[in-house]
Amino acid sequence: MTVDPRVKEVGDIRTTHLFDMVVDLDPRLPIGTGPFGHRVLFGAAGGTFHGPRLQGDVLPGGGDWALFGPDGTMRLDVRLTLRTHDGALLHMTYGGRWATPPALRDAMSDPAERCRIDPTRYYFRTNPLFETGAEPYAWLNDTVCVGSGYLVEGGIAYKVSQVL
Structure with a gap:
């Protein structure tokens, strides 16, 4: 097959660490199974974020309107409000995918076990975007940005990197 001559070298995608974030979660609200899968709201109860250029708090009131497909993959639909250390408000949104291998699903459903599972054993990636005045x-x-997520006691955590 011939490579299309319009294809150009644009360089490798590079990233730099933006911040680490922990989001404390309210108890889940199962919305139920509808035409697109099983919808669950994971409400944000608060949290923190810290990085070289950004730090502050995750405000309560946002959340993840997650959709679980029949294959066990969770599709994220997250909206959060962050308040920086100097009082600025940031609107953060992201989608993503969380795919858990079938062999881990029982352990992931056990609240006492799920935080102990090595996050390299499942796929949890996000694509954060921001809006602020x-x-x-x-x-x-x-x-x-791109992010890698993992479970922590009482919530979820992310390592977020800026795409350069």
């Missing part, structure tokens, strides 16, 4: 953080409005 705060001038010191306006650079986030044009920033694409």
Whole structure:
């Protein structure tokens, strides 16, 4: 097969660490099984984020309107509000996928066990985007990020990187 001559070298995708975030979760609200799968709301009860250029708190009130497919893959639909250490508000949204191998599903459903599972054994990736009117953080409005998620006691955690 011939390579299309319009294809150009654009360089490798590079990233840099933006922040680590822990989101404390309210008890899940099972919305039920509908035409697209089983919908569950994981409400955000608070949390924190810390990185070299950003730090602050995750405000209560956001959440993940997760959709579980028949194959066990969770499709994320997350909206959060972050307050930086200096009082700026950031609207953070992301989708993503969380795929758990069948051999881990029983352990993941056990609250006492799920946080002990090595996160390299499942696939949990996100694509955070930001919106803010705060001038010191306006650079986030044009920033694409990627994140890796994992379970922690009482919630979820992410390592978020900025795509350069």
